[in-house]
Amino acid sequence: MTVAFEVGENPARACAAMMVNAAIGGGQIVLAGGSTPKAAYEEFVGAVRSVGLDVSRTTFWLGDERCVEPDDDRSNFKLIKQSLLDPLAEHEPVVHRIKGELGPQEAADDYELELRRAGPPDFDLVLLGIGPDGHTASLFPGQQSLFERGRLAVGVPEAGLEPFVPRVTLTIGALASSQQIVFLAEGSSKADAVAEAFGADSEPDPQIPASLLVPEAKLITVLLDRDAAAGVGVATLERQ
Secondary structure (H helix, E strand, O other): OEEEEEEOOOHHHHHHHHHHHHHHOOOEEEEOOOHHHHHHHHHHHHHHHHHOOOOOOOEEEEOEEEOOOOOOOOOHHHHHHHHHHOOOHHHOOEEEOOOHHHOHHHHHHHHHHHHHHOOOOOEOEEEEEOOOOOOEOOEOOOOHHHHOOOOOEEEEOOOOOOOOOOEEEEOHHHHHOEOOEEEEEOOHHHHHHHHHHHOOOOOOEOOEHHHHHOOOOOEEEEEEOOOOOOOOOHHHHOOO
């Protein structure tokens, strides 16, 4: 396993370039919610249009979802649809939505079945954020979902962070079933969590859920702006 760091002024643009590489071969990409991923999706749409890339064979999955209607402002799918899927509608990529409106358990069971029908997860690229508390997707500190290894998707009845609605999330094992995981982080509020999850002295810790992916993933790339990188030193940024 390798953890690679890239610090720059525009992590979203760097992420979009990785999405293009995955999409060129008709890859499977797991999407995240949040403002920084949203910026990456908009950059990706611009790149697709500028080079005339056909993404009709690309498959998009969601890494997690809130248990709300798909047109609710809290829905990750709504953000992804507006910033990525609608602008690419003419390409008709394959999209697997988590039906959060069914409730955490039923939606998790439905998504689990969809994942199993598609075959064992073999994602090309998984996009993730990291919260100030070290959570990623909807995997929150200390919750039982962190220890689930038999399932690919689980319901999260109680969110550990706003908005406090139930969630559905891919498990650690499912997220790790990828050729590459990319964490996107911007702003000083993420600096401590980045250092605790990926720093040179960090260890897998259920209180820092993102750290649990480090020993299981094939490759983790951490895309940071300078503020988010403030908690890690040069030795960490050169970690391999």
